[in-house]
Amino acid sequence: MSNIVEIRNLRVKAKTDSGRVVEIIKGVDLEIAKGEVVALIGESGSGKTTIALTLLGHTRSGCSIASGSVTVDGRDTVAMSEAERRRFRGTTVAYVPQSAAAAFNPSKTIMDQVVEVARIHDLMPAAVARQKAVELFRALVLPDPETIGARYPHQVSGGQLQRLAAAMALIGDPQVMVFDEPTTALDVTTQIEVLRAFKAVLRDRGMAGIYVSHDLAVVAQIADRIVVLKDGEVQEVGTTEAVVNHPSHDYTRALISAFHPQAKSSPPSDAAAPAAPILQVKSLMAGYGAMGQDGLPKYVVLKDVDLTLERGRSLGIIGESGSGKSTLARAIAGLLPPAAGQIEMNGKALAGGVRQRSKEELRRLQIVFQLADTALNPNKPVGAILARPLFFYHAMRGAARAAEVDRLLDMVRLPKALKYRLPSELSGGQKQRVNFARALAAKPDLILCDEITSALDTVVAAAVLELLDELQRELGLTYMFISHDLSTVEAICDRVAVMYEGAKVEEMPTSRMKSGAEHPYSRLLISSVPQLDTGWLDGLDDDPLLRSAMADRRAAERWAVARRQRS
Amino acid sequence: MNAVVARLVVQRLGIMLISLLIVAFAVFFATEMLPGDVAQILLGQSATPQAVAALRTAMHLDQPAILRFVYWLGGLVSGDLGRSYANNMDVAALISGRLTNSLQLAGVTTLFSVPIALCLGITAAMFRGSLYDRIVSIVTVSVISIPEFMVATVAVLVFAVYLRWLPALSIADQVHGIGELLRIYAMPVITLSFVVSAQMIRMTRAAVIDTLNTPYVEMALLKGASRRRMVLSHALPNALGPIANAVALSLSYLLGGVIIVETIFNYPGVAKLMVDAVSTRDLPLIQSCAMIFCVCYLLLILIADVIAIISNPRLRNR
Numbered sequence: 001m002s003n004i005v006e007i008r009n010l011r012v013k014a015k016t017d018s019g020r021v022v023e024i025i026k027g028v029d030l031e032i033a034k035g036e037v038v039a040l041i042g043e044s045g046s047g048k049t050t051i052a053l054t055l056l057g058h059t060r061s062g063c064s065i066a067s068g069s070v071t072v073d074g075r076d077t078v079a080m081s082e083a084e085r086r087r088f089r090g091t092t093v094a095y096v097p098q099s100a101a102a103a104f105n106p107s108k109t110i111m112d113q114v115v116e117v118a119r120i121h122d123l124m125p126a127a128v129a130r131q132k133a134v135e136l137f138r139a140l141v142l143p144d145p146e147t148i149g150a151r152y153p154h155q156v157s158g159g160q161l162q163r164l165a166a167a168m169a170l171i172g173d174p175q176v177m178v179f180d181e182p183t184t185a186l187d188v189t190t191q192i193e194v195l196r197a198f199k200a201v202l203r204d205r206g207m208a209g210i211y212v213s214h215d216l217a218v219v220a221q222i223a224d225r226i227v228v229l230k231d232g233e234v235q236e237v238g239t240t241e242a243v244v245n246h247p248s249h250d251y252t253r254a255l256i257s258a259f260h261p262q263a264k265s266s267p268p269s270d271a272a273a274p275a276a277p278i279l280q281v282k283s284l285m286a287g288y289g290a291m292g293q294d295g296l297p298k299y300v301v302l303k304d305v306d307l308t309l310e311r312g313r314s315l316g317i318i319g320e321s322g323s324g325k326s327t328l329a330r331a332i333a334g335l336l337p338p339a340a341g342q343i344e345m346n347g348k349a350l351a352g353g354v355r356q357r358s359k360e361e362l363r364r365l366q367i368v369f370q371l372a373d374t375a376l377n378p379n380k381p382v383g384a385i386l387a388r389p390l391f392f393y394h395a396m397r398g399a400a401r402a403a404e405v406d407r408l409l410d411m412v413r414l415p416k417a418l419k420y421r422l423p424s425e426l427s428g429g430q431k432q433r434v435n436f437a438r439a440l441a442a443k444p445d446l447i448l449c450d451e452i453t454s455a456l457d458t459v460v461a462a463a464v465l466e467l468l469d470e471l472q473r474e475l476g477l478t479y480m481f482i483s484h485d486l487s488t489v490e491a492i493c494d495r496v497a498v499m500y501e502g503a504k505v506e507e508m509p510t511s512r513m514k515s516g517a518e519h520p521y522s523r524l525l526i527s528s529v530p531q532l533d534t535g536w537l538d539g540l541d542d543d544p545l546l547r548s549a550m551a552d553r554r555a556a557e558r559w560a561v562a563r564r565q566r567s
Numbered sequence: 568m569n570a571v572v573a574r575l576v577v578q579r580l581g582i583m584l585i586s587l588l589i590v591a592f593a594v595f596f597a598t599e600m601l602p603g604d605v606a607q608i609l610l611g612q613s614a615t616p617q618a619v620a621a622l623r624t625a626m627h628l629d630q631p632a633i634l635r636f637v638y639w640l641g642g643l644v645s646g647d648l649g650r651s652y653a654n655n656m657d658v659a660a661l662i663s664g665r666l667t668n669s670l671q672l673a674g675v676t677t678l679f680s681v682p683i684a685l686c687l688g689i690t691a692a693m694f695r696g697s698l699y700d701r702i703v704s705i706v707t708v709s710v711i712s713i714p715e716f717m718v719a720t721v722a723v724l725v726f727a728v729y730l731r732w733l734p735a736l737s738i739a740d741q742v743h744g745i746g747e748l749l750r751i752y753a754m755p756v757i758t759l760s761f762v763v764s765a766q767m768i769r770m771t772r773a774a775v776i777d778t779l780n781t782p783y784v785e786m787a788l789l790k791g792a793s794r795r796r797m798v799l800s801h802a803l804p805n806a807l808g809p810i811a812n813a814v815a816l817s818l819s820y821l822l823g824g825v826i827i828v829e830t831i832f833n834y835p836g837v838a839k840l841m842v843d844a845v846s847t848r849d850l851p852l853i854q855s856c857a858m859i860f861c862v863c864y865l866l867l868i869l870i871a872d873v874i875a876i877i878s879n880p881r882l883r884n885r
Contacts, residue, residue: 056789089791102782107804107880117790152880168790 004175004208005032005055010068012050012059012232024063025050025232032176037202037209039223039240041216041255043457044428047232048212049098052178054078055210056093057085073175090117094169098181100161104153110164111149117172129171136167139204140197159190163197170201177202177209183218187320187484188528195221195530195537214457216259217530220244221537228252240534258462259487259532276346278446278478279309279332279365284341286331296339301327303502305341309446314472314479316489316510318525319499325482328499329448332480333367345446363393366439370451372431376423382409382434383419389441408437413467429460433467440471446478453488465491486513486529498522572883575876583865587858591643594857595636598850604628608848609652639851643858649851653844658855662837666859669829669836672759673821675752680760681767681814688771688810693798695776703768710765719758719831726754736833755832759825763817770813777809778802808875815871819864 012025025047032038040048053059054070057077070077073092077085089095094117097103104113111133118129130149137145140163153161162182169177179198183191199222202209213219219226219240226243228236228251236249247253284305289298301324309315317325330336332343337352344350345364351357369375376385386405390396396404406416412433423431432452439447449468453461469492471477483489489496490510497507498519506519517523530536606622607614623629627638642649648658691703710718727735733753778784779802787801826838837856844852876882 053789058789086791086793089789091791095786095789097782097786099782103786105783105787105801105805107878108801116787116792120791120793120796154881 002033003031004034004073005030005210006069006071007031007051007054008069008071010051010054010070011066012047012054012063013066014063016062023066023232027068028229028232028234030227030234032208032210034208035206036225037211037223039211039213039219039226040229041213041219041226042229042235043214043459045231046229048214048229049180050232051229052180052210052212053095055176055178056089056095058089087121090169090174091121091123091172092174093176093178094172094174096162096165096169096177096179096182099185100165100182101153101158101185103165104161106153108152109149110151110153110156114149114164114168114171117168121172123172133167133171136170137164139201140164140167141193142167157190159186159194162186162194166198166201170205175208177207179209179211179213181213184213184215188486188530189320189524191218191530192528192537192540196540198222199537215530216244216255216458217532217536220532220534221530228255244532244534254459256532258458276311277308278311278346279307279480280342280344280347281305281307281332282342282344284328284331284338284343286327286336286338286341288336291339300339301502302331302338305499305502305504307497307504307507309478309480311445311478312472312476313495314481314493316493316496317480317482317499318484318486318489318496320484320525322501323499324502325484325499326450327502329367329450329480329482333365333448334362335367359393363442364445365448366442366444366446367448367450368436368439368452370454372423372428372435372455375435376431376438378423381420381422382426385423385434386419386438386441389438393442404441408441411440411471412437427460428456429464432456432464436464436468440475444477446480449479449481451483454483454485461488462491468492486526498525569883572876575882576873579869579872583869586865587861590861591640591858592636594854594861595639596632598853599632601848601850605652605848605850639854643855648855651844651849651852653847653849653852658851661852662840662855662859665835665837665840668834669822669825669838672752672755672825672834672836673818676756676759676763676821677818679756680764681818683760684764684767684814684817685771685810687764688768689775689798689803691768692772692775692779692802693794695779700772703772707765707768710761711769713761715758715762716827716831718761719754719828722754722758723831755828755834758828759821763820766817767814770817771806771810774806774809774813775802778805781805804878807878811871811874811878812868815867819867822860822863 007028007030010025010028010030011023013021014024015021028047028051030038030051040051042048050059050063054065054077055072057070057080059065065078068078072088075088075092077088080088104110111130114133114136115126115129118124118132119126123129124132133149134145137148142148142160142163148156148160148164156164162185165182166177182198183194186194195218201207202222211219211223216226223240226236226238226240227234228243228249230251236243236247236252238248243252244256247256284302284307285296285300286302287297287300291297303324305324305328307315317328319325327336331338334350334352334354334357342349343352345361350361350365354362383402383405386408387396387401390401390404405419409416409418414430414433414437418426418430418434423434426434432455436447436452453464456464465488468479472479479492481489481493490513493510495507495509496513497504498517498521499505500519500521506517506522508516513526517526527540533539604619604623606619606626606628610618610622627635639649646659648662650656651658651661654661687703687707691700694700723735726733733750735754775798779798781802784797784801787797792801822837825836826842828834829836829839830842837859841853841856843849844856
């Protein structure tokens with residue numbers, strides 16, 4: 001038998017909170033050959049993680065395997081007893097979680113957790129396990145492999161934790177690795193290193209793997225075959241080449257076209273007139289913590305940022321997490337009063353804090369947050385959520401207000417009947433549309449969008465972006481669009497500003513982003529975005545610029561570690 | 568222990584002192600507001616106005632309240648709790664014996680109830696949803712709902728009246744040997760344990776279940792860890808903070824809230840002393856007892872906070 005994993009007619013059912021039983025995996029067949037990496041892709045709720053977890057004989061609470069078999073290395077995990085499954089996990093199949101930051105126990109050292117598999121299954125003496133862990137740390141290109149294990153999870157970075165989680169999975173020499181969206185939570189520049197480390201380890205050991213992801217470009221780098229899932233059913237199976245280049249199923253096509261957003265069409269037609277700046281930010285400084293004697297906060301996040309935003313245009317702000325993107329939006333919105341510098345809107349200086357701004361100033365500048373789940377009041381129906389800003393800014397009541405709510409829903413392409421629903425009864429994309437409609441209700445001139453598509457599935461996000469583009473043309477809106485996803489920014493923005501460590505390092509027209517970036521960090525960031533090209537990751541080695549940038553980055557990591565150890 | 572932990576502990580101590588000052592203020596002026604004139608009450612109906620006035624001067628009652636508060640506070644700090652109005656003894660002497668009794672009872676109850684409660688709470692969380700878990704939950708809910716005088720009365724009826732195994736009254740000064748000590752403490756300790764354990768069991772169970780739902784415990788499961796390992800090695804260390812707080816809150820009840828138990832078993836503790844002091848309008852005694860309860864409470868909370876700080880690796884290792 002050459003297949004190490006064979007899933008036959010797998011059905012998984014789940015019990016909802018109301019006690020209804022629904023089938024979430026509807027008869028899936030799947031096989032993985034020895035040494036092969038198969039990717040499961042699909043949007044959230046398509047059942048990809050559920051399938052991956054059945055390889056370990058595990059279902060999340062509320063779910064159970066209804067029928068079918070999951071044979072791994074000749075043994076059926078569905079039929080096993082709980083004790084057999086325990087022996088199986090970590091030794092035959094190992095799991096690399098989505099968020100390593102959450103999957104490491106905060107109160108134990110990294111080494112303790114990495115060698116735990118060896119301890120649980122009594123695979124080798126503790127000293128041998130430690131030695132092996134250090135070798136794995138080295139193979140996964142972690143800094144200070146000898147000593148990194150003595151630290152606690154909060155003392156290392158996210159990208160390092162993700163590689164440490166892989167080391168934790170590899171220690172038991174499993175035959176199959178299950179990767180559950182292991183790079184989703186990482187910055188693009190970090191993601192590259194993690195992907196390369198994973199790929200090298202899988203190749204060197206000839207291990208089979210199942211790689212769960214919603215990102216087709218990432219999967220294209222690491223998988224041999226791709227399985228496309230939707231609503232618990234397999235839509236399409238094929239080699240990575242075939243699926244990426246010649247998708248046969250509609251859903252796969254939608255996924256791939258969502259990945260290639262249409263570049264922003266030419267600026268709006270009325271832009272012939274010299275566009276007046278709607279927002280001007282001049283040497284803005286902001287940060288957190290107590291004010292020091294020099295008039296600056298203890299932790300300065302934004303350093304001397306200058307921005308100009310023209311009416312009817314969109315400015316993208318890109319950069320890795322911690323670069324100050326969101327702080328910039330908060331400072332402009334007045335949620336975080338700046339320590340120094342000026343914010344001017346329509347040529348008039350704005351006060352630093354929200355409380356000092358007039359209602360009219362507040363109305364003109366709206367902010368839309370990343371997570372619609374937390375930004376919408378869960379106890380109010382959509383209609384009431386939208387009616388509130390209408391009353392607050394425009395003192396609308398009664399029938400006029402009801403009509404306006406309908407109009408807003410129509411604007412964001414949602415059916416009117418939705419106004420009676422609670423946010424929890426909407427899908428992720430619908431919630432984000434309501435979140436955006438609430439900002440539109442104020443009839444603003446400028447909308448700050450803080451990672452508004454990051455939590456959405458690719459296809460849904462593409463539809464939201466299209467909507468934003470249309471509304472801009474119809475209403476003449478101005479956007480400041482914050483994202484860590486460069487293709488999103490490419491789709492919607494006229495210009496991009498690159499943030500790095502709180503400073504704006506470069507600004508350029510979007511069309512020049514790929515070819516004309518000058519600052520080394522912008523180039524590193526832009527060339528780190530995975531391409532829908534199976535040879536992209538391997539081809540990176542030939543890119544001398546990226547290699548030197550990576551080397552710099554490692555030097556910086558080592559320096560940060562050394563500094564932490566000294567203190 | 569490092570500088571961060573030390574700083575946090577010092578901070579907590581500072582907050583504790585401020586709370587004590589506020590409580591002292593509240594206690595003093597609340598007792599001041601009790602109706603009636605102390606000198607008049609002490610001397611009785613037949614006292615002459617001159618005698619009452621003389622006593623008032625002697626007791627500084629003619630001075631403004633704020634001044635008396637400062638005198639009293641100064642006394643407290645230097646260890647002088649004042650003199651009892653009712654029997655003209657030093658309050659410190661009155662309290663010291665009672666406090667030892669109360670602390671003994673609290674100590675024995677703690678030793679008895681905390682390990683049992685933690686074990687029950689943790690095992691209930693470990694086997695969540697099982698028959699065992701349900702039985703523990705039902706029993707703890709019932710115990711919370713039954714008032715302690717009911718438990719105490721039934722215990723006296725069963726063990727002292729019908730079975731005649733244990734004495735109905737717990738008089739600690741006539742103890743000879745460990746067997747007798749156990750016999751005397753048995754019923755108050757059982758009654759008190761019932762009251763304080765139920766809360767601890769429920770809070771411990773909830774805290775452990777909370778951490779069992781975290782991704783790192785699922786990760787341990789997927790590494791092949793047994794249920795025991797998941798609970799004891801992964802969940803419990805991270806649930807220590809909330810558990811310590813639940814235990815501290817429950818135990819704080821053992822000093823101030825045990826009046827009913829002390830009364831039923833005629834146990835000479837501080838709570839009973841305080842109630843007697845209220846009926847004789849013995850202000851210095853009431854004030855001192857209140858302050859003692861407050862100090863004990865704050866100390867317990869302080870200990871729980873320190874445990875929570877030390878069990879958090881983010882604070883322990885920077």
